[in-house]
Each structure stands twice: as structure tokens, then as C-alpha cells.
Amino acid sequence: MRRSIAAISMTGKRYIHRLTLARGNPGSIPALCWRRSFSDYREILSRRNGKLQDLKLDDAVGLFGDMVQSRPLPSIVYFSKLFSAIAKMKKFDVVSPLGEQMQKLGISHSLYTYSILINCFCRRSQISLALALLGKMMKLGYEPxxxxxxxxxxxxxxxxxxxxxxxxxxxxxxxxxxxxxxxxxxxxxxxxxxxxxxxxxxxxxxxxxxxxxxDLFTYGTVANGLCKRGDTDLALTLLEKMEKEQIEADVVIYNTVIDGLCKYKQVDDVVDLFNEMETKGTRPDVYSYNSLISCLCNYGRWSDASRLLSDMIEKKINPDVVTFNALIDAFVKEGKLLEAEKLYEEMIRRSLDPDVITYNSLINGFCMHHLLDKAKHMFELMVSKDCLPDVVTYSTLIKGFCKCKRVEDGMRILLFGLN
Structure with a gap:
């Protein structure tokens, strides 16, 4: 078992060896200075968790060096705290060789250190080593x-x-x-x-x-798993079971199911669930509204989606870029460019920065209706606000100008963008 652990932990051992060389040999001036700075390991390892988590890996390994040179040797409690701190850094390969060195000094593992080592092996997908260590631990009389x-x-x-x-x-x-x-x-x-x-x-x-x-986390995990696989009927059944068990679904679980229903194009079920959510006292958030607004827009129900935006503002739920992008795109597709521009202006008024999706929707709308000067102005505005145009932006503009036989303007846009 010990040889197996040693073989697996070579990376950690090489790291510790390099650190030892960097600190200096025992008795040298650098090493003595290092030990002086960490002379009281008790003080460091007795810190509250928050401060102990600030410990860096180099410091932790250096502290271990101080501990093994201390006389009398520290108790297993202090080693456990140090190993736990290193494991929280996700440096699982370092814990095992330190545990070996500790054992060689005659300090036996406790249930807690065995647990830390088993966790480290599991986190490194070394299940056979974890099982072997569990067996050894139980032979020594420790119950996991x-x-x-x-x-x-x-x-x-x-x-x-x-x-x-x-x-x-x-x-x-x-x-x-x-x-x-x-x-x-x-x-x-x-x-x-x-x-x-x-x-x-x-x-x-x-x-x-x-x-x-x-608990809610359990139900949330199940709801998320079901919706990711398209089992939205089962997800709705799960909500019914929660109600029977008198467990109130939170906004996160509702959002998960609403989003799942939206992805699988069940718009009426989405609206029903959204209304049910409010009726049962769970306040929708911006994510709930965004899912429903996007779903309604995809079905061409832009007027219903627009009413939801008004509803959000009335309830003091601040719409974000995603909200406006869905609506702007819907209005553009309906040919309602004036309404789309008003939404853009509302975004600016609310200090929301339009992104490439916002600009692309508006540019596309202007090009579709041959309003090329407006499209060009929107492109220039986009660049001036440090929003990087993408391939869609350029191809939409160039196609629009070429259709209207304004090839030179199209080339100018391309060159302007390249410059």
C-alpha cells in the first residue's frame, strides 16, 4: 500500500523537494529565517477557517517542515488542520507524501486524516487506493x-x-x-x-x-436533470409531488422548469406555469421573465412579450440586456422598426450597454427595409461604443449595400471595420 501511494504521489514529492531546495537546507540562514517567520505553528493553525484559507501552498509546505522539526512533535490535530487546508487548495497530490513523512516520524493517522487522504484519492480518481486505505483504516479499528x-x-x-x-x-x-x-x-x-x-x-x-x-437542492438537481434531457412532463409532475409534500418550490426550480419548457416549445405550459408560480406566492425574477419573453417572441407573440416588459417595470424588476435583445429582435422581425428603436433608446436611458446581438438585430432590420443610412449609422455607433462587430455584422451590411447597388459603401464599411 505504501509503495503504491508513493508511486502515485511523485508529483507532490517533486514539488516538496523543489520547495525544500528553494528554502535552503536545514541550518542554513534562509531556512532559519523561514522557520523564524513560522516559528509558532500553533498560532497559524489555530486561526479561524477564513484566515487559514489564505495560506499559500508554499507557506503550507514550509509550515509542515517547521512542524516535523519541532520538539516535542505536534499532535495529529495540527497535522489534520494543515492537511485539510492543503486539500481545500485542491492540491490533492501534495497531501499524501506529507502524510507519509508524518507517519515515518511515528505519528499515527487519526480518523480525520484518513478521511482527508481518502477524499484526496477520490478527487484524483484513484478509487482503488481510496478503497485500500479504507480497508486499512477499518482493520485498525476506525469506523468510517x-x-x-x-x-x-x-x-x-x-x-x-x-x-x-x-x-x-x-x-x-x-x-x-x-x-x-x-x-x-x-x-x-x-x-x-x-x-x-x-x-x-x-x-x-x-x-x-x-x-x-x-431538500430544495435535491428537487432542484432532479428538475435540472429532467429538463436537460427534455423530460418536461416529469419535471411538471415533480412540482406536483413537491406541492403534495408541502414543499414550496423556489424561484430557481421554477426557472429551471420554465426554461426547459421554453426549449421544447411548450409555450402554453410555460405561460400556465409562470402564472401558477405567481399565484402560489413565488415572485418571478428577471430570469423567469426573460425565459417567457424569449419564448413568446419565438412564437411571434411580441405584443404579449411587450406587456411582460411593462409588467416587469411596474413590479420594479429591472430588465437586462437579454430582455431587450429578445424584444428588439421580435419587433425587427415584425417590421416594427420604430418600436425596436424606442427599445434601444430605453436601454440607453437605463444605462444598459447594448451588445453585438442588439446592434446586429437593428442593423439587420434596417438593411431588410433598405434603410442603409440608418444601418450605417448604427454600425458607426456600435464601433464608437467599443462593441466589436462580428462576421454577422459585416455580412449583413455588405449584403444590404450590394442589394441596393451601393458596393462602394459596402467596401468602405469593410475597410473601416478592418482599420
Missing amino acids: DIVTLNSLLNGFCHGNRISDAVSLVDQMVGMGYRPDTFTINTLIHGLFLHSKVSEAVALVERMVQKGCQP
Whole structure:
């Protein structure tokens, strides 16, 4: 086991070796200065989490060097805190060799350090090493806690071992562990990751039957997974189940389902759900409105979409660039250029910076109706506001000028843009 860990951790060991050389050999002036600056490891490792997270990797490894040279040697508690801080930096390959060095000094691992190492192996997709270390830990009489098992579960889910993940949760229940929301959410995410949609929904139902109430994050994960796969009917059923369980869906879950319905062109269902959301006391936000406005615009229902903009403003929900872009594009397609220009002016009035999509919609509208001077002016305005034209901008303008036999103007636009 030790040789395997050593082989896997060569990257971390090389880093530590380089750092040692950079600091100087023990007893040299640079090394002594370094130790003096970190002379009290207790003070550093007793900091509150926020400050401890500010520790840099070089400092953490240097601090480990101070600790192993201290006499008496620090307790395992301090090493655990240091290893945890390094793991939070996502430097998982560094933790293992430091753990080896600590053991060589005769300091035995605790349940907490074993858990940290297992998590590091899982995060590096080294599941076999994590399992071997778990076995060793249990032989020494340590019972893994829910956090350790959750790390292993996460490793299975991200390592294409979803059947092992499901088996692990069943074993956890059989051994008397009560899976927490992290356990369930990790497994559900893993099931969706491997396209096991029905299993994920069934898992939520099993949770409810066994008295383990899923939280909003769980329902949100399921709703997101269903909508991404186009299972919008199941997503709507999920909202009904939440209502039966007297769990209030939040705006994020509603937005997820609304967006899913919009993508799969179920406009009447979107409007119904949006109205239901308000009726049940969940206040829509800018994302809710944007999804519905875009959906209505795609169906040519620009007047309904326009009323929603007025509704937003009345309810003091500030529209953003996405809101205006959807409406401007809809008005342009309906040939209502005056209304599109008014929306553009309203954007400016609200200190919203139009983007390339805004300008392209307006330029396209002007070109379609042979208002080439307006199109050219909009292009110049776009450039003056440091909004970079793209291929669509140039091709729309050049095509418009060429159709009206103003090839020279088209070339001038191209050269102006290239300059």
C-alpha cells in the first residue's frame, strides 16, 4: 500500500523537494529565517477557517517542515488542520507524501486524516487506493463516518462506477448509516450524469417513503436533470409531488422548469406555469421573465412579450440586456422598426450597454427595409461604443449595400471595420 501511494504521489514529492531546495537546507540562514517567520505553528493553525484559507501552498509546505522539526512533535490535530487546508487548495497530490513523512516520524493517522487522504484519492480518481486505505483504516479499528463514505461515493459517481455508487449507498443503509442530503444529492447527480433518469426519480420517491425528506437542492438537481434531457412532463409532475409534500418550490426550480419548457416549445405550459408560480406566492425574477419573453417572441407573440416588459417595470424588476435583445429582435422581425428603436433608446436611458446581438438585430432590420443610412449609422455607433462587430455584422451590411447597388459603401464599411 505504501509503495503504491508513493508511486502515485511523485508529483507532490517533486514539488516538496523543489520547495525544500528553494528554502535552503536545514541550518542554513534562509531556512532559519523561514522557520523564524513560522516559528509558532500553533498560532497559524489555530486561526479561524477564513484566515487559514489564505495560506499559500508554499507557506503550507514550509509550515509542515517547521512542524516535523519541532520538539516535542505536534499532535495529529495540527497535522489534520494543515492537511485539510492543503486539500481545500485542491492540491490533492501534495497531501499524501506529507502524510507519509508524518507517519515515518511515528505519528499515527487519526480518523480525520484518513478521511482527508481518502477524499484526496477520490478527487484524483484513484478509487482503488481510496478503497485500500479504507480497508486499512477499518482493520485498525476506525469506523468510517458519513463524510468519508460520501467522499468515496463522489469518487464512484465521477469515475464511471455508478453501480458501485448505488451499492455503496445500500451498504451504508444496511450498516446503520443514515444517508444525508449530500449523499442523496451526489448519487442523484451521478445517476443523471449516466442518463439513469428513472432511477434518480425513484430514489427521491424512496427517500420520501423512508421518512428522509429531500431538500430544495435535491428537487432542484432532479428538475435540472429532467429538463436537460427534455423530460418536461416529469419535471411538471415533480412540482406536483413537491406541492403534495408541502414543499414550496423556489424561484430557481421554477426557472429551471420554465426554461426547459421554453426549449421544447411548450409555450402554453410555460405561460400556465409562470402564472401558477405567481399565484402560489413565488415572485418571478428577471430570469423567469426573460425565459417567457424569449419564448413568446419565438412564437411571434411580441405584443404579449411587450406587456411582460411593462409588467416587469411596474413590479420594479429591472430588465437586462437579454430582455431587450429578445424584444428588439421580435419587433425587427415584425417590421416594427420604430418600436425596436424606442427599445434601444430605453436601454440607453437605463444605462444598459447594448451588445453585438442588439446592434446586429437593428442593423439587420434596417438593411431588410433598405434603410442603409440608418444601418450605417448604427454600425458607426456600435464601433464608437467599443462593441466589436462580428462576421454577422459585416455580412449583413455588405449584403444590404450590394442589394441596393451601393458596393462602394459596402467596401468602405469593410475597410473601416478592418482599420
